[in-house]
Amino acid sequence: MANEVVKKEPMFTEGYVIMPYKYSVGTLASKFFIEIRDHKKINGVKCPKCNIVIVPPRSVCIKCFNKIEDLVELSGKGTLVTYTVAHYDSAVQAMKPPYAIGVIKLDGADTAITHFIGEVDFKELKAGMKLEAVFNETRNANILDIKYFKPVKNKG
């Protein structure tokens, strides 16, 4: 039996880790989410020093490192900066594909927000198109209170 092939089996240790978390959104973002929940209003924050308007809210200005404490009201309408259409499915995604994700610059803001784009034919997606926020009926003061952004219909 000199030529006997010894079959090896690779051995594994399998397991999984469940990692629940509870993340404090912070002082300014708490106000931001409460405004969405109670009034269906998306606010930005304005740096008192260099006047840039940031949304979603951050408590420190990215340009000048100044503390930001106040919200400014925005219209909930904006422009699509860029987008992708997900055809891929994994355990961590909030929706079943295909669906569109966009980066939306709200009117009056200097930065943009990432969210779903709904009520749209994917072929019509285009950077520069006008979008508006659609809110959920039931709202829990989180980013998914905004259901998605949809194209603004041209009047007439």
Next chain:
Amino acid sequence: MTQRVAIVGIGQTNHSGRRPYHNDGEVIYDAISAALADAQLSIKDIDNVIIGDMELFEGHSLNDAMLLDYTGAEGRSGFKMNTGGTVGSMNVISGWYNVASEFSDTTLVIGWEKHDEGPTTSAITTIWDPAINRPFEVGAISGLAMISNAYMTRSGCPLEVGAIVRAQASDNAARNPKAHLRERYTVQDVMSARMVLYPLNLLMICPTSLGACALVLAGEKKARKINKKPVWIRDHATAHQVTRGMDFMAEAGKIDTSMTVTGRKIFQRNHITKPMEEIQVFEMYDPCAFCQPAWLEEFGLCEAGQGWRLIEKGVTAREGSFPVSPSGGTLCTNAIGDTATVRVAEAALQLRGDAGEHQVTREVKMALASGYGGMYWTDLLLLSNTLD
């Protein structure tokens, strides 16, 4: 109290999708052994050990401690890097600080990943702000898809250029025995692959690989004794950046991208005015097919809007006048924790003339290597084979 720093030993495992018989420590040990053999040193000659990978990708953390016997770090000083995608280049930069400061004379740098062992999309999704972005992002790829689409919109780059980049990478990887995906693809093959996240199809995004890469760094005097062909780390720059340039403030020109910041620093500090002539090869951390055209522009290597046109003309091919990622790059091999270390290793092999079948046809005197990740962060290293 500073000294110049050279790469004197280079070791890399073959990369693959699975390697079930070996644990992570065994894979790392193979890369270290190859690097020490290349430098003709033993672990006794090493003062200091730097290691890094992607936290949680293998389902365990504090890997520097768990794998200490495999890394040769017992009784030695060192750090663990944990900067996401740039971890492989931060390992090298951290090694540079250790040797340049004369804190140590020889430092072993190790980047590694064993992607087959954990849920990498789930692990990478934890990098997104839970309150703001996490529900919308798909691992790292959604962000890359959106910056690719934005680049196509602003520059007029057609989808086919992504396919040219990938086809070119496949030809390079076919020549590189250490690469993971080594099948040759035509532009047509790439165009017809299954769409994953528009505009990126399955062949336009980096794979999940397994492998390790190790480098030995040494101070100037020691380096000249150890290796006849030391490769000098001339300069390096790092720029951190908020998520997606704070969702495209960079796009509006209100802030610079991390590529722009690091490119400008490196070229200014080294008096490089015509980078595509003065530098002969760039091993770029290019995790999707539109990174090469977009980032050639952002690094300041060419004018805005010219990146994709240079690629169409064949400039970035292995035989071109400015080869980019002749190893096949991140598009063909991506064991994340080692990806940026491999960029430095491959640039160094090009400078030594030791890249074998994927050696570029141009004579190489200066090379760039980059790392990318974390959250739109960039490391850029300038290497040369002389100190002139």
